[in-house]
Amino acid sequence: MTKRILFLFPCFILLMVTTGNTQNPDQIRIPDILGYKTLTFDPHSHTVFSDGLVWPTVRVEEAWREGIDAISLSEHIEYRPFQRDVVVPDHNRAYDVARPAAERRDILLIRGNEITRSMPPGHFNALFHEDSNKLAVTEWRDAFRAAREQGAFMLWNHPGWNNQQPGPAQWHEEHTWLLENDMLHGIEVINGLLPNYYSPEAHQWCLDHGLAIIGSSDAHNPMAMDIDFASGERRAMTLVFAEERSIPAIKEAMMNQRTAAYFDDIIVGREEHLMALFQESIEIESVTRHRYSFSAVLKNHSDIPVVLTGKPGANETAEFFHKLTIPSQGSTEIYISDLNQDNIEEITLELIVENYLSRPGQGMPVQLTFRPD
Ligand SMILES: [Zn+2]
Ligand SMILES: [Zn+2]
Known part of the structure; x- marks a missing residue:
């Protein structure tokens, strides 16, 4: 009896260690594209080491539970209201505290800080640098230089935040200076903290200037206070199309604009990435031709639903769904009537993916051809 207990005890320890390192089975499932791995990264969140409440x-634990690959604790450099209670002078401390937990949970922890200045230039995250303390300087340009000297990726946060500039987001000459000096690499087009924050202006600037399209939570509260997980909601985040699941690969992908912003079943990105995501996600199954119509099943291999409508002015010879949602990892049967009643061999529909924004505020046009099996 004693022997058996002695035998079981080390097994229990082993089990604890093993489960600690295992990847969360609830990993968000979004297809890989173009030979890259699709990773999830939240590059903007806060803890008590600036003005967050966790x-x-x-x-780290929240990210693990949500099945997210990478996070950054982007503490404000200039705004740390809890200084009297918990904050130490060392700006690296939040990262250092989180690091052992991140290693245990296999979460990629990316050093980040929010350079928090009035507009212009506004708030910017430095990411992937080595020493946060070097960003704590008086002049904003010196803070950017200190980040860039460490090879940082520089992200313009919430350019359309009403508290800083009411109305549409505005580009200032300071932003041109940052762009020309390799100190602006991406813009938040989606910010989960601000209600319904999607900036079409920021989306256009990313396309015009070759910048990464970024989504982030900007979480301050415990995540479960702001996100209704029970209803399937997720935090805002960035999809990164990286060569492998590592921090250097995420940086390489972001520096080369292989990203998309994701929030509330909407993906904002470049057409080349969104088209590949659509092709990897949606499969046409079991097409059947009837006398003057077709039926088929559309299957979605992604956790993100796909919402389709007909392209206005197109498809004059076909009658089909008005608006169709193919649910996450689910399938939907559709019917298409050939109005010409020609007994055609196949039919092609011109559609819009309403929740894939490849242009500011606009869904992505796609074609689907239905050919009987
Ligand atoms: Zn901010
Ligand atoms: Zn922030």
């Missing part, structure tokens, strides 16, 4: 290890 301890750094809690952010």
Whole structure:
């Protein structure tokens, strides 16, 4: 009896260690594209080390539970209201506190800080740098230089935040200076903290200037206070199309604009990436031709639903769904009537993917051809 207990005890320890390192089975499932791995990264969140309301290890645990690959605790450099209670002078501390937990949970923890200045230039995250303390300088240009000297990726946060500039987001000459000096690499087009924050202006600037399209939570509260997980909601985040699941590969992908922003079943990105995501996600199954119509099943291999409508002015010879949602990892049967009643061999529909924004505020046009099996 004693022997058996002695035998079981080390097994229990082993089990604890093993489960600690295992990847969350609830990993968000979005297809890989173009030979790259599709990773999930939230590059903007806060803890008590600036103005957030959680301890750094809690952010790691939240990411693990949500099946997210990478996070950044982007503490404000200039705004740390809890200084009297918990904050130490060392700006690296939140990262250092979270790091062992991140290693245990296999969460890629990327050093980040929010350079928090009035507009212009506004708030910017430096990411992937080595020493946060070097960003704590008086002049904003010196803070950007200090980040860039460390090879940082520089992200313009919430350019259309009403508190800083009411109305549409505006580009200032300071932003041109940053762009010309390799200190602007991406813009938040989606910010989960601000209600319904999607900036079409920021989306257009990303396309015009070759910048990464970024979505982030900007979480301050415990995640479950702001996100209704029970209803399937997720935090805002960035999809990164990376060569492998590593921090250097995420940086390489972001520096080369292989990203998309994701929030509330909407993906904002470049057409080349969204088209590939659509092709990898949607499969046409079991097409049947009837006398003057077709039926088929559309299957979705992604956790993100796909919403389709007909392209206005197209498809004059076909009658089909008005608006169709192919649910996450689910399928939907559709019917298409050939109005010419020609007994054609196949039929092609011109559609719009309403929740894939490849242009500011506009869904992505796609074609689907239905050919009987
Ligand atoms: Zn901010
Ligand atoms: Zn922030």
